Amino acid sequence: MQKETLCLGLLSLGPRSGYEIKQMFEGPLSDFYSLSFGTIYPTLNSLQADKYVSCKQHSQSKKPDKKVYTITKKGMELMKDNLLGDASSYIRSGNFGDQIKSEFFLLLLFSKYLPKETMNTVLNERVLYLRQKLEQFNYDGPVPGNLDAIRNEKSVSFIRGLASALIETGLSYMEKNRGKLS
Amino acid sequence: MQKETLCLGLLSLGPRSGYEIKQMFEGPLSDFYSLSFGTIYPTLNSLQADKYVSCKQHSQSKKPDKKVYTITKKGMELMKDNLLGDASSYIRSGNFGDQIKSEFFLLLLFSKYLPKETMNTVLNERVLYLRQKLEQFNYDGPVPGNLDAIRNEKSVSFIRGLASALIETGLSYMEKNRGKLS
DNA sequence: GATTATATATATCATTCTGATATACATACG
DNA sequence: CGTATGTATATCAGAATGATATATATAATC
Structure with a gap:
């Protein structure tokens, strides 16, 4: 699954920062999939540049700003299109499929x-x-x-x-x- | 698992070419692990350079030479050492472990x-x-x-x-x- | 008998992804 | 009061993949 589709999908469950997306991969998703910071942050930046997500910067005194991303209408459409287009290719994946x-x-x-x-x-x-x-x-x-x-x-x-x-x-x-x- | 240990382990089951190792990944091992040609061939070359495997070139008229690799005594030792050293780190892998x-x-x-x-x-x-x-x-x-x-x-x-x-x-x-x- | 597809066989390489590291402050713990 | 862990973003060297190149044999299709 493209990293863009995946990040959009996770953001569809609610606005989140890159750090929080990583927490999902290390928590509830840890047994099924993972992406590294080196993938997550650049992906969010490019999604933002293309208006698939919007970003609100929450300045927190002395920590780095928390950048909370929200999926846009355009982003929802891209995600749904990608899921629909690629659905059939994921059938042979998973336990006893590829990538294991x-x-x-x-x-x-x-x-x-x-x-x-x-x-x-x-x-x-x-x-x-x-x-x-x-x-x-x-x-x-x-x-x-x-x-x-x-x-x-x-x-x-x-x-x-x-x-x-x-x-x-x-x-x-x-x-x-x-x-x-x- | 290091690609070296894995290739040595597969060669311990009998002499094989890089192409045949790839066939194992696409056949009986396809549900558990995979390595690409881009990893297999350079690995075999470096294993050979360090005398962990020996290589016999079977010239076949007009096809590219089939390079059949055989694990050496030194290679068997390295493989066993690596397996023993890393065994505990593989416990939390597999179905419902990392890398899925x-x-x-x-x-x-x-x-x-x-x-x-x-x-x-x-x-x-x-x-x-x-x-x-x-x-x-x-x-x-x-x-x-x-x-x-x-x-x-x-x-x-x-x-x-x-x-x-x-x-x-x-x-x-x-x-x-x-x-x-x- | 010609054409097309698949299989054998090695090799390289751009692109992608990870895992490590850098930076910086906060909080908890003994 | 130092040490470890947590929050938060970012970058990058190194590793691995997936695609492509090359060359031939064989099997299938028409």
Whole structure:
């Protein structure tokens, strides 16, 4: 997905600064996508230059000005057009589609070159990690800051439910079949 | 995972050319990782310069020479050292770890901006795509070329079983809950 | 039998993106 | 009172991709 479409989409959920967009990628979106500051800031600047977003500078005494971007009508149109135009190309993406780079699977692939105790520890920690992820996806309490907008989306509930189901499957598979690795 | 470690790991399964390594990424590894020619060829050259692999040139009349690389003892050691040193950092990767970029999830996130019929078609095609993937992972017949080495790995059976279980979960979740999206 | 598409095989490179770093002040903690 | 962490924007070297170039063989289509 083009970085422009993605930034516009996130801004459609409410006005935000570049820093806050980054927080979304490190918070609720961290398991699905990410963009770096080096991409976010230039993208916002170019979107602003082309009037797809407007910017209000909130001067805060001694911190750098907080630049809060708001999507414009023109921006909404561009976002919708791009989504519609590219929708079909995203069908074969995601879990078991393109762009996945799973270092954990690579580690499993080469596990025979690692000492058994090491692999045992790794698998134990992986299980702990997945349990933690599961809790995270099942947690329904309040989230800090302005990250509520994204949590309250209907689609986000759907995605979290899916993620939760997938992790549970992965966990029980790992627990039942880890013996087959060595 | 460093590209060097990865290429060495793949060469540990048997001697191969750069083109054949790429075939592994486009075949059995396509759902887990990928490297481009622009990375593979320079990596092999530098591995050869440092004696981690040896190279035998098979001249084939009028095609460009096929350069078949074989991992050396020094290369095996480097690979094992790297795997051991970095193993713990791969625990939090993979499905629901870092480096995932799922455009399909992004599309779901912004699905409210798409016409209902479009989303309906997209979800139908996604289901078809996942069914196809499932078949692919469950297929146990022969594979063409030299891609058998990787299929016969114990770890690959484990991974394929996991992938298969995950896709099944994803499929039934989608079928049961797709109504919640609109 | 001619044409077109696909596969084999290596290599390069502009463009893109990341990850690190710079800058600067605020706040919390022991 | 120093140290670590958080807010906030910005830039840039280095890495990786995706496209393209080159050259030939083979299979499919017409």
